[in-house]
Amino acid sequence: MECRLFPAYLGRMNVEAATRSVGEALLRQMARQRGALLPRALALGAAAPEVKTALLRYVDLLPSLHTGREKVGHLQALLAGKAPPLEALLRLGAYAPPLAGAAIQLGVRLVARQFVAGPGPGAIPRILRANARRGWETTFDLLGEAVLGQAEADAFLERNLAALAALRSVKGEGEARFPRGNLSLKISALAPGLNPAAPEAALAALKPPLHRLLRAARDAGVLVHFDMEAYALRPLTLALFASVLDEAEFAQGPALGIALQAYLRETEGDLRALIAHARARRRVVAVRLVKGAYWDYEVLAARQRSWPVPVWETKAETDLAFEALSRLLLEHTEFITPAFASHNVRSVAHAIAQAEALGLPREAYEFQALYGMAGDLKAALVAEGHRVREYAPLGAWLPGMAYLVRRLLENSSNEGFLHARAAGTPSALLLQTPHVPEPPPPPTPRAFRNAANTDFTQPEAAAPLRAALSTLQASPPQHWPLRIGGLSVETGEWHASHNPAQPAQLLGHWAVATEAEVEAAIATARAAQPAWEATPVTERAAVLDRLATLLEAHRPHLTALEILEAGKPWPEADADVSEAVDFCRYYAAEMRRLAPGRTTQPTPGESNQSGYFARGVGVVIAPWNFPLAILCGMAVAALVGGNAVILKPAEQSSLLGAALFALLEEAGLPPGVGALLMGEGERIGPALVSHPGVDFIAFTGSRAVGTAIYEQAARTREGQRGLKKVVCEMGGKNALILDTTADLDEAIPAALHSAFAYAGQKCSALSRLIVLEGIYDTFLPRFLEAAAALPVGDPRLPETLVGPVIDADAQARIARTIREGAREATLAWQGYTPEGGFYIAPTLFTEVPPHSALAREEIFGPVLCILRAASLDDAFALANDTPYALTGGVFSRTPQTLERARRELRVGNLYLNRGITGALVERHPFGGFGMSGTGPKAGGRGYVEAFLHERLITENEVRRGFAPER
Secondary structure (H helix, E strand, O other): OOOOOHHHHHOOHHHHHHHHHHHHHHHHHHHOOOOOOOOHHHHHHHOOHHHHHHHHHHHHHHHHOOOHHHHHHHHHHHHOOOOHHHHHHHHHHOOOHHHHHHHHHHHHHHHHHHHOOEOOHHHHHHHHHHHHHHOOEEEEEEOOOOOOOHHHHHHHHHHHHHHHHHHHHOOOOOOOOOOOOEEEEOHHHOOOOOOOOOHHHHHHHHHHHHHHHHHHHHHHOOEEEEOOOOHHHHHHHHHHHHHHHHOHHHOOOOOEEEEEEOOEOOHHHHHHHHHHHHHHHOOOEEEEEEOOOOHHHHHHHHHHHOOOOOEOOOHHHHHHHHHHHHHHHHOOOOOEEEEEEOOOHHHHHHHHHHHHHOOOOHHHOEEEEEOOOOHHHHHHHHHOOOOEEEEEEEOOOOOOHHHHHHHHHHHOOOOOHHHHHHOOOOHHHHOOOOOOOOOOOOOOOOOOOOOOOOOOOOHHHHHHHHHHHHHHHHOOOEEEOEEEOOEEEOOOOEEEEEEOOEEEEEEEEEEOOOHHHHHHHHHHHHHHHHHHHHOOHHHHHHHHHHHHHHHHHOHHHHHHHHHHHOOOOHHHHHHHHHHHHHHHHHHHHHHHHHOOOEEOOOEOOEEEEEEEEEOOEEEEEOOOOOOOHHHHHHHHHHHHOOOEEEEEOOHHHHHHHHHHHHHHHHOOOOEOOEEEOOOOHHHHHHHHHHOOOOOEEEEEOOHHHHHHHHHHHOOOOOOOOOOOEEEEEOOOOEEEEEOOOOOHHHHHHHHHHHHHHHHHOOOOOEEEEEEEHHHHHHHHHHHHHHHHOOOEOOOOOOOOOEOOOOOHHHHHHHHHHHHHHOOOOEEEEEOOOOOOOOOOOOEEEEOOOOOOHHHHOOOOOOEEEEEEEOOHHHHHHHHHOOOEEOEEEEEOOOHHHHHHHHHHOOOOEEEEOOOOOOOOOOOOOEOOEEOOEOOOOEOOOOOHHHHEEEEEEEEEOOEOOEOOOO
């Protein structure tokens, strides 16, 4: 939301003059103070960007390094070629690694101590008294974010309760100078597995620990402040805060506060809603206004997902928003106690000038600054009679690394006020009105851009899907006929489709094709194909573009149908619609690129032009696990090339196939060019594959079926006009390696999602987790605890990650595999099994023999093998020891390990420091080799060409010794 306050403030010249006057006075007062403006550690902010990045990565990595040789070697690797003076020192240090490593660790500890006030709650009395002597108050923050399991959440709660006890113990000491203590709280550390897209479930998980904390805070007389974290948690944080204000138990206490981030475009609306809520409850709440500490992450995350960027994209816009919001806060001090958290003297001076213009006493608001930062500003404000509070993080060095890196990034920014003042910028420039530069010209539009998935963390975005689910479940089951030659065909035999989470729920019926319909569909397609191939490429591509638009328009309905028929959780089903949209738009763009052909090497007197023509009639045999995207992608890639295509969806997801075909016809596909044959694979599959009138087969599915198709298609039959092309994508036995420097806070959630999202029913799913010996004993308890927090249940619920498997046959097969696996490996953990559907509990095996069936055969369900590797050599050997070659990955913070993975891991899609599922069209062309498929990669260059013949036309242009000039 655009901040409508900006123009009004830019016109307040009296406030502007007062801001400059107050700012000058503060700067003069700061010059007389002894507090450091900027810790020496932030001198790296003035260094070259690549040096700063390398050093910050090293700070993040250091806790996982144990020997001096490791500490020196990793720093050398990260700084290679970037900082020659430091490299020379490190080379000297290499002669005495223990001493050099100890010196490095001491240096980083000293940096950490600049930002972390103490190791834990025991330091609170000392810090309170020290700050009271300086004339300022304190709010404490127990470091810890996004806990992985319940034990970690419980430990975080206990640390906070201990902090409240410590605050209570010093209550009343120097009360006039040090009033009430504050405790700042990050809600993501109160409960594991919080999903902001499922606010009801998240609030239910958060309320019990929060209530314990609030009761203790009320007894201690301490204000509890809800910190604001990443943008995805914003709606949940606001909802939780509002719900506490509504609870009768806490109507009289404790005092409550919340942080709001000025860099978010929506903050003005959030603040106005909060003011209205506080007024309605006749409740005074504290609001800490901050600029925001996740700017880089929010911009990158939004751009990666093709979502609108939620933050102001320039520092000047954020500074203006901060000033506008400051005024709004000060105008409502009847119900709001403002706290302005900034090290920017301009921002501080503007708040003071606004308060004075409104005639507010200085007790009505306060200023906050980070521990170890802007000591001269804090002292100057106290000297001028203002209330000041220091934000003091508490925590051990290791958990504090993420906080430390964020503070270093935030405060060493070349655009930041502290950096500007340290660089000697004149005060007139430091205090001038923030100037928003002219926006750069828009970039040249790309031929293709990925469709955006729905951001279910935003309540308004989830509403259409909720409505579609309700409508679909209330609607009577439909009957879907076959489609041949533009006509509906009923065979007299119908197959029922059921919800795998609730098998008694009938979703619809589809007509069952026989060999007679196979013959009719192929004959009709052969008759229609020449005219379709003769249709201009622009018109064929336009059909795909219209289909993409229709898919987007029907997104809620298609997502709901996929949740019900295929058992896919919300984000997985929604992403499948996005991928179908992407396939349409990308392959349309690809065909436009290919259509003109290309000129080969120019030769005098000779022209050489290559071009493409269609293969003819093809069969698309699709799986049930990506029932929309893969069926759509294989079909439209062939269609846009001028082929006619017979679509055969999987039996388990035939209603989705019928819905897709209906949209394809609505998009303008001519009758006969496409046919929809629903039926049992064993019954009509061989007839389709072996028919002499079929020129190619596109298949995605199991290895057993894929190899049978490959073998059957290789046989020539009477009347066949050529060898059949087979585009075959099969399964995987995918591995993820964690080396000793892996960031477990990131690796564990990524591994769990890769293994268990959609109950592991993806060809790319993680099946083998290979963990190096050095971290195995640390990793395994955390992993098991995090696995216990996996949300298992009905995919109609937005919080569900692990739903049912697709049908009773899959359930029985996977259960048998688990029973057999328990005889050769250790069954380390099994999760919850809901009743009623085709559920398999998420299952973890350890001590898995590398050559066992469990470690080598695809399971296609929620079963993960954890293997221990003695060395990186062993880990890479284990990862490559499989006939499959689909996806794989490595988590490591060591450049040499990542480079080695690039060279040695034999997979079609290699992912470094991220999960191994979730490929996007164009960005991550998807497909493997070996027993994982024939190629080409779906969603990449070369895929459309697989459905085309290429030919070269060579013309001799020499006539009686003369050749035309070009």
